[in-house]
Amino acid sequence: xxxxxxxxxxxxxxxxxxxxxxxxxxxxxxxxxxxxxxxxxxxxxxxxxxxxxxxxxxxxxxxxxxxxxxxxxxxxxxxxxxxxxxxxxxxxxxxxxxxxxxxxxxxxxxxxxx
Amino acid sequence: xxxxxxxxxxxxxxxxxxxxxxxxxxxxxxxxxxxxxxxxxxxxxxxxxxxxxxxxxxxxxxxxxxxxxxxxxxxxxxxxxxxxxxxxxxxxxxxxxxxxxxxxxxxxx
Numbered sequence: 001x002x003x004x005x006x007x008x009x010x011x012x013x014x015x016x017x018x019x020x021x022x023x024x025x026x027x028x029x030x031x032x033x034x035x036x037x038x039x040x041x042x043x044x045x046x047x048x049x050x051x052x053x054x055x056x057x058x059x060x061x062x063x064x065x066x067x068x069x070x071x072x073x074x075x076x077x078x079x080x081x082x083x084x085x086x087x088x089x090x091x092x093x094x095x096x097x098x099x100x101x102x103x104x105x106x107x108x109x110x111x112x113x114x
Numbered sequence: 115x116x117x118x119x120x121x122x123x124x125x126x127x128x129x130x131x132x133x134x135x136x137x138x139x140x141x142x143x144x145x146x147x148x149x150x151x152x153x154x155x156x157x158x159x160x161x162x163x164x165x166x167x168x169x170x171x172x173x174x175x176x177x178x179x180x181x182x183x184x185x186x187x188x189x190x191x192x193x194x195x196x197x198x199x200x201x202x203x204x205x206x207x208x209x210x211x212x213x214x215x216x217x218x219x220x221x222x223x
Contacts, residue, residue, distance in 0.1 A: 102160045107157055
């Protein structure tokens with residue numbers, strides 16, 4: 001079954017702990033993205049990567065980190081520096097550049113910090 | 115700075131009534147706009163893009179550069195249209211999408 005796989009679906013962490021969200025794709029897409037979805041705020045871009053070993057900050061990168069060591073994988077680490085980490089996180093990919101505007105999304109990961 | 119505005123958080127219409135979901139944008143470059151939809155318990159997915167000038171599931175959207183708008187319209191709402199709709203603008207030199215805050219469409223019987 002092709003697509004974007006995010007894990008875990010639900011995650012609970014104590015304040016001050018780092019947590020890593022997994023995102024894997026088997027679509028052979030070059031570009032991958034992480035968005036944060038909050039009620040009333042829509043989707044906000046955290047980080048994106050257009051090719052392996054390269055990534056750029058999005059609009060709300062503070063308190064987050066990413067890596068892109070493999071084309072298929074783009075994990076997101078929510079660090080203790082993120083002031084309000086409880087949110088729904090969405091990973092997405094696109095073929096290469098966004099000329100077609102089409103992103104393929106995962107099912108999301110809901111992080112709750114206690 | 116680029117911005118996408120969807121002024122309505124919730125839009126409730128009766129089945130068979132016309133639907134218009136509003137989207138306004140601000141962008142200094144040549145805009146490329148899209149509508150994404152998220153049905154209940156499904157992934158967010160592309161609905162349509164302005165450059166294709168297509169009609170998907172009866173929905174259309176026309177880019178109005180004078181009014182900087184890209185409203186989504188459907189003449190007769192169906193129950194299965196109930197979903198969350200996001201307007202998105204291609205930015206960052208064509209490398210990222212900036213989304214609006216979304217509008218929840220509820221079609222009532």
